[in-house]
Amino acid sequence: xxxxxxxxxxxxxxxxxxxxxxxxxxxxxxxxxxxxxxxxxxxxxxxxxxxxxxxxxxxxxxxxxxxxxxxxxxxxxxxxxxxxxxxxxxxxxxxxxxxxxxxxxxxxxxxxxxxxxxxxxxxxxxxxxxxxxxxxxxxxxxxxxxxxxxxxxxxxxxxxxxxxxxxxxxxxxxxxxxxxxxxxxxxxxxxxxxxxxxxxxxxxxxxxxxxxxxxxxxxxxxxxxxxxxxxxxxxxxxxxxxxxxxxxxxxxxxxxxxxxxxxxxxxxxxxxxxxxxxxxxxxxxxxxxxxx
Amino acid sequence: xxxxxxxxxxxxxxxxxxxxxxxxxxxxxxxxxxxxxxxxxxxxxxxxxxxxxxxxxxxxxxxxxxxxxxxxxxxxxxxxxxxxxxxxxxxxxxxxxxxxxxxxxxxxxxxxxxxxxxxxxxxxxxxxxxxxxxxxxxxxxxxxxxxxxxxxxxxxxxxxxxxxxxxxxxxxxxxxxxxxxxxxxxxxxxxxxxxxx
Numbered sequence: 001x002x003x004x005x006x007x008x009x010x011x012x013x014x015x016x017x018x019x020x021x022x023x024x025x026x027x028x029x030x031x032x033x034x035x036x037x038x039x040x041x042x043x044x045x046x047x048x049x050x051x052x053x054x055x056x057x058x059x060x061x062x063x064x065x066x067x068x069x070x071x072x073x074x075x076x077x078x079x080x081x082x083x084x085x086x087x088x089x090x091x092x093x094x095x096x097x098x099x100x101x102x103x104x105x106x107x108x109x110x111x112x113x114x115x116x117x118x119x120x121x122x123x124x125x126x127x128x129x130x131x132x133x134x135x136x137x138x139x140x141x142x143x144x145x146x147x148x149x150x151x152x153x154x155x156x157x158x159x160x161x162x163x164x165x166x167x168x169x170x171x172x173x174x175x176x177x178x179x180x181x182x183x184x185x186x187x188x189x190x191x192x193x194x195x196x197x198x199x200x201x202x203x204x205x206x207x208x209x210x211x212x213x214x215x216x217x218x219x220x221x222x223x224x225x226x227x228x229x230x231x232x233x234x235x236x237x238x239x240x241x242x243x244x245x246x247x248x249x250x251x252x253x254x255x256x257x258x259x260x261x262x263x264x265x266x267x268x269x270x271x272x273x274x275x276x277x278x279x280x281x282x283x284x285x286x287x288x289x290x291x292x
Numbered sequence: 293x294x295x296x297x298x299x300x301x302x303x304x305x306x307x308x309x310x311x312x313x314x315x316x317x318x319x320x321x322x323x324x325x326x327x328x329x330x331x332x333x334x335x336x337x338x339x340x341x342x343x344x345x346x347x348x349x350x351x352x353x354x355x356x357x358x359x360x361x362x363x364x365x366x367x368x369x370x371x372x373x374x375x376x377x378x379x380x381x382x383x384x385x386x387x388x389x390x391x392x393x394x395x396x397x398x399x400x401x402x403x404x405x406x407x408x409x410x411x412x413x414x415x416x417x418x419x420x421x422x423x424x425x426x427x428x429x430x431x432x433x434x435x436x437x438x439x440x441x442x443x444x445x446x447x448x449x450x451x452x453x454x455x456x457x458x459x460x461x462x463x464x465x466x467x468x469x470x471x472x473x474x475x476x477x478x479x480x481x482x483x484x485x486x487x488x489x
Contacts, residue, residue, distance in 0.1 A: 065456075066456075086486075264453070265453070265456050265457075266456065276452070279452050279453055279456070280448075280452065282455065282456070283448040283452065283455050284448075284481055284485050285478060285479075285480075285481035285482030285483070285484065285485045285486055286482075286485045286486055286487075287482075287486070288482050288486040289478060289479045289482035289483070289486070291475075292460070292475070
């Protein structure tokens with residue numbers, strides 16, 4: 001099997017706030033070489049690196065806003081988020097849980113720090129991804145997959161090297177918890193210091209990883225510190241990772257969706273006309289209603 | 293890349309590339325930070341602002357400190373206190389940026405200069421004044437006679453993407469209704485138009 005080489009290692013950008021509850025570094029689509037087409041089907045990645053929020057009685061977060069044309073995936077590393085949407089979905093996710101919302105034809109939702117977490121304050125660390133949908137599924141019915149950490153299958157490394165949680169797709173024969181519309185692999189790797197492992201994805205997949213905790217060495221040459229993003233080239237199939245300390249990193253790989261992208265704010269469609277339609281539908285209440 | 297202002301003058305006013313080239317050197321552009329004021333009440337307004345990118349608002353503040361939003365100016369809109377400019381009198385209004393905004397600033401000298409270079413510019417400037425009066429008349433009519441829903445429907449027609457860019461309370465202020473009424477209007481519309489799949 002040929003080696004998938006690193007194309008570029010990207011440091012985190014200056015953080016900005018989404019609402020008042022998410023202090024994020026955006027990687028996709030604003031970082032150099034990480035536009036929506038380059039990392040398709042992953043069209044947005046906001047990373048809330050570990051950040052301490054002091055206690056408050058008014059939960060911080062993002063108020064009601066719409067989405068259409070893609071899925072939002074939230075992976076909680078530290079802290080708790082409560083979520084509600086206009087199709088009646090909702091819930092709370094905490095450390096290790098994943099919330100996979102298929103916005104598709106359209107939902108309104110809001111995301112806030114969970115009440116008790118807000119009252120106590122604490123470290124908060126999350127990844128939010130937007131996964132694009134192919135044209136034929138963009139107007140399908142919204143749905144919601146609440147994936148608790150205990151229901152995520154794991155690949156266990158030998159010699160207490162750690163484990164790889166398979167959120168979606170497949171890894172060494174272990175199947176992912178989430179169902180996806182196009183081929184996507186989403187793996188949460190937790191390796192102990194000194195552990196070595198490898199990952200293998202089809203050549204044409206867009207592949208990347210984000211170091212959440214600790215530091216790693218990729219392909220035996222490139223050392224990558226915390227909060228850095230690694231984009232891989234599209235030739236070669238496998239890469240190796242060595243944990244230089246106890247580490248957590250998120251691995252993404254997906255088959256690119258070869259369709260035009262028209263994006264504006266919270267809508268990602270194929271044409272400008274579909275964006276205008278989405279804005280109009282939102283204004284006219286066709287996404288439903290959700291109390292602020 | 294061609295500026296929005298250039299494209300606007302070419303497409304809407306019929307200003308030629310040559311005419312624009314001659315005006316260009318007198319154009320003033322500026323970046324306004326989010327929240328930054330570019331007009332305060334009691335100042336004389338000196339400029340008309342054309343929004344290249346971003347979003348401005350034009351508003352007053354009453355004696356109890358409440359804001360009343362008269363106009364939004366997103367991309368390709370003009371905003372100014374026309375009365376203050378023309379009559380050289382203190383403004384009763386404020387203009388600030390809701391988002392970081394790039395503006396082209398047009399003062400009286402520029403408008404005279406551009407009107408001499410380009411009859412098309414002069415005509416368009418007159419058109420803008422007539423259009424402004426038309427918009428204000430429509431707006432007065434809605435504010436004194438229309439239901440909250442009618443005002444909202446006129447708002448989304450005029451400013452399709454602002455519901456996504458502006459907090460609800462500001463839109464309620466523009467519509468002359470409470471945020472609760474705006475929420476009620478949107479809830480009623482959703483009841484009518486939302487079909488759960």
